[in-house]
Amino acid sequence: MQLGGVRARSRFRGTRAPVSVGSRSRRRRDGQPRNEEIDDVKSTERIGQRVSNLFGATLREAPAEVEIESHGLLLRAGYIRQLASGIFSYLPLAWRSLRKIEQVLREEMDRIGGQELSLPVVHPAELWQASGRWYDIDATMARFVDRRDRDMLLAMTHEEAVAFHVATEVQSYRQLPALVWQVQTKFRDELRSRGGLIRVREFLMKDSYSLDRDAAGLKVQYQAHYEAYERIGTRTGLPLTAVQSDAGMMGGKIAHEFMYVTPIGEDNLALCDACGYSANREVAEFRQKPAPGEPAELERVHTPGAATIADLAEQLGATADQTAKMVFYVGSFGGEGGERTERVVAAIVRGDLEANVIQVQNLSGALELRSASEEEIAATGMVPGFASPVGIDPDAAIFVVDKWVAKTPNLILGANEVDYHLRNVCSGRDYEPTVVGKVAAAYEGAPCARCGEPLRMVRGVEIGNIFQLGTRYTESMEARYTDEGGKGKPIWMGSYGIGLGRLLACIAEEHRDDDGLKLPVSVAPYHVGLIGLGKDDETHAIVEDVFQTLIEAGIEVLFDDRREQSPGVKLKDADLRGLPLRVVIGERSLKSGGAELRRRSDGEDRIIALENLVVEINGELDAMRVALEV
C-alpha cells in the first residue's frame, strides 16, 4: 500500500527531523482512511478521528427554536440532536464528553467507597406501590402495561430498586456501611421540557445510594458526598454552589442541591454574602419581625377598585406590610389505596410578599398543588380579590397562615365583599388558622435568618442533589439488618444524584464565546483539533504523519483532514467544537518552523517545531489538568 501514511512518512523523514513513532498506514482495503480508534487492539491507547468521517455535521446556523446559547452551540457543533420534545440523542462528540464526565464521577465515587452496579430502567408497579410513590406521583411517571397485563413503569429514580435488593443482599451490620451507584437513564414525563439539555424528559443520571446502620452513619456518607460533589464541580470546570433544599418527593429531612448559578437557571436561590447561608428559595428562611400592637376593633372599610396591594395600601393610608393577602390553591390529598381528594388550600402572607408554594404544599400536607380557579375560590364563600378567612366556615378550606401574619395584629384583609376590606384583622381572634408556618418566600434584600444581612437572590440550574432519606424506602421494602445484639433494625439510606447531560450543558454555558465552545480538558471529547491547511500534497503528507505521531503518543486527536474545504471553514469548525488545543499545520506554519499550537481558551499561537509537538502538547494538557485539580 503506497497510500497516505507510508508515503507521508518517507516524505516527512526526507525533509525534517523525525517525529514519527512507528506510525503505520491505516487504510481499509478500498483505500479509505478508517477510524484509528478501532484500528488496533489497543484501541484505548490510540484515539484519533478524522473530521471527514465524523458522524455529526456542524451547522452554520442554529435551529430557530433555540433560545439558550449553549444549546445552540451544542447543536451547531454537532454534539447533540433532538429526537422529540425533551428527548435528545448524543452524537459521538457529546457521547465522548459524557463518558469523560462519567469517568470523573466514577473516580469520585470510587474515592468514597462506592460500588458500581446497574439497575433496570423498567420496573414492576408493585415496587413503587410498596413505597407509595406509584400513587403519590402523577403523570410525571411514565406507566405502561406489559403483554401479561402487568403494570410497569419507567424508572424516575432508583430508591425502590436499591431498597428491594438491599432487603435480600444485606443481612448483617457487618455489611454496613455500603455505597452503591450507577449511571443510568431516567425518564420523567415533565409537563414541559426546556432549554435543550437543561430540562429534558429522558436523561442520564449518576445516582448513588448509601446504606448505614443509623443516622450517624448516614451523616458520614452524606458529608462524603457533599465533598465529592464539590470536587466534581472543580474537576469539570463548573462552579457549583451548595444550597439547602426541599426534600420534595424523595421524602426525608436534610437535603442539599448543587447549583450552577446562571441567569438561565429555573431555580431561585437565596445567598448571604455575609455569612455564607445559601438556600433554595423554596426553603430559604429570613427574619421577619412581627409588628407589635394591641388588637383593635375590626372595621369594615370601603376600598373601591382596589385591585392590587399597592392600591389598597394607598387608599387606606397604610403601608403594604400592614396588609395581608390570600393565595388560593387546590391541593390533591392522598388516601388509602391511592384515591385522591381535592381541597382548596388558602395561604395567607404579608401583602407585599409572595407565598412559597412548596411550603404551602408541605404545611397543608397536599401531594400536589395547583392554582385555584375563581369558581373554586367562590365555592368556599370567599370573594376573589377581597378574600379573607373572617366569617368563613373553617372547614371550607385549609388555611395555611404565615407565622408573621399569625403574630401580627391589626392587618388589613378582604371583607369577602366586592370593594370592601377589613381593618384590624387578628389571627386567632377573627379566624382560626388550620396550620401556621413559614409561608412567605424569601426576596431580594430580605434579612438573612442567620446573620440579618440582606439576602441576594440569584437563579441557578440544579446539577446535583443529596438527600438524607432515612428509613422511608428500606422500611417499605423491609430492608433490615441484624445488629450485634441480634436485633433486627431498618437500614438508613441516603440518595445522591447528578444529571450528566445537564452538567454538560452547563459546562458549555460556562465555557464558550462568540465563536463556540471552550471545553475544559477533563470534559472535551478530544484533546487536540489538528488542522491541515494548504493545497500541496507534501504538506498534507506531513500533517498525516503528525496525526499518527500524536495518537501514537496517546494524545486524543480530532483531525480535520478535509482537503476540499477552505481554511476558514476548518478554523471556524474547530473553534465551534471547542477542543482545548488546536494544532494548525500549513505551508505558512512550516515555513515559520513547524506547527501552530493554540489554546482555545486564550487564542495565543505558538510555533512549535514538529519534533517537539508531543512534548509541548502534553505540557499544555498537564497544565490544564493541574488547573482542574482539587
Place this chain on the structure above:
RNA sequence: CGGGGCGUAGCGCAGUCCGGUAGCGCACCUGCUUUGGGAGCAGGGGGUCGCCGGUUCGAAUCCGGCCGCCCCGACCA
C-alpha cells in the same frame, strides 16, 4: 393544562393576506479553478409544503379537525 408563536429540502428563510406548474441562501453531489478565518464558476440531486378532511376546474395559500415543536405560566429529585 392555560396563554402566545411556529410547522415549506439537512439548517436558515421567502411565498400564504389576494388560490393558478414550489423558490432563495447555506449544506450535499460532479467538474474545473482555489487553501490562513465560513472561496469562485458551471452543472446537478433532494420537498406527498406537518397530517386528515372539506370548498374549488385548480389549494402551500381558503375552511374544519388533528398532530408536532418552541416560548411564558402552572408544574418539577
